[in-house]
Amino acid sequence: MSMKNKFRSFFWDDDYEYVEEEIEEENVEEPSPKQRSDKKQEQGNVVSLKSAKSSSKMVLSEPSSYNEAQDIADQLVNRRAVVINLQRVDHHQAKRIVDFLSGTVYAIGGDIQKLGTQTFLCTPDNVEISGSISEMMAQEDDISRRW
Structure with missing residues (x-):
């Protein structure tokens, strides 16, 4: 009795017989291009990298009044x-x-960060922000106080 069979009989005390089969490489057929395309259509939730790349955009906004806040919020929702x-x-x-954009960002599960004195970055949940600018801003404040 081989070691594998001893191991199997120790853990599985049943009346089943396990048979290992070797697959011959000669009998394996490559699917034709038509069969491959049929499989792709069946999967359904495959996204090409080109479409994923083109869908990520960043919008620069410089509002002149509060009335433009809703347009910015629509960009975040999209x-x-x-x-x-x-x-x-x-x-x-x-x-x-x-305040309005903070509420919008909270509602969609995104994030808002201050980049400068009057500049903010608002991101939806599909954008991850790494790093922090607060240390650099604190250093700039210290420098401006010295002058």
Whole structure:
């Protein structure tokens, strides 16, 4: 009795007989191109890399009023990352825009990060952000205080 059979009889105490078969490479047939295309159609949830690449976009936005916040939110809902420059709006409207977009980002499970003094990055859940700019911003604040 081989070691494999002893092992099998120790763990599986049944009346089944296990037979190992070797596959001959000569009998294996390559599927024709038509059979391959039929298999691809059956799988259904295969996404080509070209379509995945073209669907990821980043939008740059520089709103001039609070009324444009909904257009930015629509971009986020359509799974596009948005960089927002708030230098053209006054402080009160900029705060309202950031509050509105924070709610939108929360609702879609995304993220919002401050990139600069009046620049923000809003991302949907399909975009991952790595790294942090807060350390660099703190260093810039220290430098500006010295002058």
